[in-house]
Amino acid sequence: MDAAVEIADLVKTYGARTAISGISLRVEPGEILALLGPNGAGKTTTIEICEGFRTADSGSVRILGLDPIADATALRPRVGVMLQDGVGGYNAAKAGELLGLFASYAAYPQDCAALLDAVGLGDAAEVPVKRLSGGQRQRLSLALALVGRPELVFLDEPTAGMDPHARRSAWELLESMRADGVTIVLTTHYLDEAERLADSVVVMDGGRIAARGTLAELTSAGAEGQVRFKAPPGLALRGLTDALPLGSAAIEESSGRYLVSGVVDPQLLAALTAWCAGQGVFAEGLAVERRSLEDVFLALTAGSAARS
Amino acid sequence: MTRTAPSGSMRHNPDAGPRMDFTPKPAAAPLRKMVLSQAAMEFRLIIRNGEQVALTLIVPLLLLVFFNLPMLYSLSDRRIDFVVPSILALGIMSSAFTGLAIGTGFERKYLVLKRLGATALPRAALVGGKTLAILLLEVVQATLICALGFALGWHPHGNPLLAVLLLVLGTLAFGGLGMLVAGTLRAEVVLAVANLVWLVLMFCGGIALPLSRFPDGVADVLRLLPSAALSEGLHRILQDGSRPGWGVLITLVIWSVGGLAAAARFFRWE
Numbered sequence: 001m002d003a004a005v006e007i008a009d010l011v012k013t014y015g016a017r018t019a020i021s022g023i024s025l026r027v028e029p030g031e032i033l034a035l036l037g038p039n040g041a042g043k044t045t046t047i048e049i050c051e052g053f054r055t056a057d058s059g060s061v062r063i064l065g066l067d068p069i070a071d072a073t074a075l076r077p078r079v080g081v082m083l084q085d086g087v088g089g090y091n092a093a094k095a096g097e098l099l100g101l102f103a104s105y106a107a108y109p110q111d112c113a114a115l116l117d118a119v120g121l122g123d124a125a126e127v128p129v130k131r132l133s134g135g136q137r138q139r140l141s142l143a144l145a146l147v148g149r150p151e152l153v154f155l156d157e158p159t160a161g162m163d164p165h166a167r168r169s170a171w172e173l174l175e176s177m178r179a180d181g182v183t184i185v186l187t188t189h190y191l192d193e194a195e196r197l198a199d200s201v202v203v204m205d206g207g208r209i210a211a212r213g214t215l216a217e218l219t220s221a222g223a224e225g226q227v228r229f230k231a232p233p234g235l236a237l238r239g240l241t242d243a244l245p246l247g248s249a250a251i252e253e254s255s256g257r258y259l260v261s262g263v264v265d266p267q268l269l270a271a272l273t274a275w276c277a278g279q280g281v282f283a284e285g286l287a288v289e290r291r292s293l294e295d296v297f298l299a300l301t302a303g304s305a306a307r308s
Numbered sequence: 309m310t311r312t313a314p315s316g317s318m319r320h321n322p323d324a325g326p327r328m329d330f331t332p333k334p335a336a337a338p339l340r341k342m343v344l345s346q347a348a349m350e351f352r353l354i355i356r357n358g359e360q361v362a363l364t365l366i367v368p369l370l371l372l373v374f375f376n377l378p379m380l381y382s383l384s385d386r387r388i389d390f391v392v393p394s395i396l397a398l399g400i401m402s403s404a405f406t407g408l409a410i411g412t413g414f415e416r417k418y419l420v421l422k423r424l425g426a427t428a429l430p431r432a433a434l435v436g437g438k439t440l441a442i443l444l445l446e447v448v449q450a451t452l453i454c455a456l457g458f459a460l461g462w463h464p465h466g467n468p469l470l471a472v473l474l475l476v477l478g479t480l481a482f483g484g485l486g487m488l489v490a491g492t493l494r495a496e497v498v499l500a501v502a503n504l505v506w507l508v509l510m511f512c513g514g515i516a517l518p519l520s521r522f523p524d525g526v527a528d529v530l531r532l533l534p535s536a537a538l539s540e541g542l543h544r545i546l547q548d549g550s551r552p553g554w555g556v557l558i559t560l561v562i563w564s565v566g567g568l569a570a571a572a573r574f575f576r577w578e
């Protein structure tokens with residue numbers, strides 16, 4: 001079976017700047033692939049080359065076995081697209097009208113009212129696009145990508161600007177799409193989004209692929225971490241540091257806000273809570289913090305530097 | 309369309325509506341359907357846009373009344389018989405050039421055209437939809453202009469079908485130029501250029517002032533403008549009851565072919 005997306009040795013430069021330096025990747029039909037990376041990593045460039053908006057300098061790109069530019073007419077009905085830079089729809093059109101217009105391009109469109117409901121815009125059908133909030137625009141943009149029943153969708157930062165609630169329902173939507181056999185390529189800054197959704201993750205940095213695999217694979221190596229909690233200010237932290245496993249550290253970041261760093265494992269948490277209990281301190285909002293994307297990058301680049 | 313019942317409560321978000329069926333079934337709609345819905349959308353957007361309505365409907369009607377007042381200059385013939393064909397030509401320029409250029413220029417700026425390029429809508433269908441919307445706008449416009457003209461005592465002559473043919477030719481000529489401007493300049497520049505050209509052509513392009521008022525040499529050059537050809541043709545038919553003349557037709561055809569070809573060649577979609 002053809003890969004849904006197959007990229008080999010892709011290179012793209014803008015003048016003197018190299019945006020993509022020779023990446024290869026493969027998206028299997030029916031999977032969710034997340035392209036993770038900081039701003040400027042080359043995610044949008046990669047996706048827009050797949051969508052046929054930009055041309056590569058070299059390398060090959062096959063979308064559903066076809067060429068994104070030469071076979072655009074055949075591909076467009078099959079591929080749903082969500083641009084990074086907004087809805088890209090008529091500003092003066094109402095949300096429902098715009099969705100209806102996009103539905104009219106498809107032979108078997110989704111029911112527009114049901115789709116608006118599904119993205120949480122059921123009440124906003126009559127609202128002009130220009131009056132929608134940022135998060136609402138993102139949801140409309142998602143609906144526009146889906147209305148034609150595509151088999152493959154490219155979503156560039158689909159949940160940027162959404163509130164946490166909307167984000168969660170977007171995730172559920174994407175999960176039901178996967179369950180129904182839609183292939184999804186999305187870009188994101190959020191590790192939790194990739195963790196929740198992605199079957200595979202490709203971490204891009206500076207136009208290269210810094211790492212790929214499942215998120216667990218990516219974050220398991222060297223699981224440094226952080227725990228934050230709130231407690232009365234001025235705790236004697238030396239005792240805590242002594243109680244914690246070797247290599248851990250505790251500081252009071254600001255008055256009453258504490259940060260423990262080290263290898264966050266059950267032993268560390270047990271030691272921390274035992275010490276708090278011993279002090280008669282209630283550690284409020286105790287939270288194990290995820291490593292941020294930047295942390296993953298630091299680990300990745302440190303690892304490759306040590307090997308070379 | 310199937311709406312399945314919400315699946316397991318873990319997956320179902322009560323605010324997210326019923327579980328949709330996303331099973332892929334991609335196919336483009338028939339071309340005719342796309343063109344018609346595109347045209348309907350574009351027409352609704354024009355009618356909803358106050359500036360477009362002012363430019364294409366209200367201003368021409370106001371100018372019809374204004375130019376009919378014997379203030380600016382005197383005419384030997386019945387004034388209204390000169391003014392109505394002029395305003396019909398002005399209307400075409402408003403809709404097919406200035407309005408189209410500004411509308412399309414901002415669609416480009418706001419990435420509407422880019423986004424539409426990622427849908428099943430072929431570019432030909434997009435252009436077709438725009439053309440239909442402009443033609444529909446022109447029908448409304450010409451109806452209002454003629455109605456007001458009749459109310460002011462207008463007596464048209466000549467073959468109305470010839471006049472319609474000329475209006476369509478004028479639409480092609482100005483539409484091509486409008487798309488050329490919209491597709492090559494920044495939206496803010498399009499706005500300025502499209503309005504300025506409209507004004508200049510109204511006064512120096514044979515619409516508001518007969519070209520006979522310009523010095524001979526100048527008039528001969530101005531006659532080659534699309535506005536002048538359209539206006540002259542309409543006056544010959546509707547005012548004099550004669551034919552538009554080959555010069556007029558050839559001029560408009562050249563502008564149409566040149567403008568549309570240049571637009572097709574140089575138009576940038578994003």
Ligand SMILES: Nc1ncnc2c1ncn2[C@@H]1O[C@H](COP(=O)(O)OP(=O)(O)O)[C@@H](O)[C@H]1O
Pocket residue numbers: 014017018019037038039040041042043044045046
């Ligand atoms: N149209 C463009 N012209 C010039 N440089 C660009 C253009 N688009 C992107 N770039 C540059 O290419 C690099 C990758 O950008 P982009 O693909 O947008 O990254 P991301 O989506 O991961 O933030 C950045 O350095 C960016 O400045």
Ligand SMILES: [Mg+2]
Pocket residue numbers: 040043044045084156
């Ligand atoms: Mg981007």
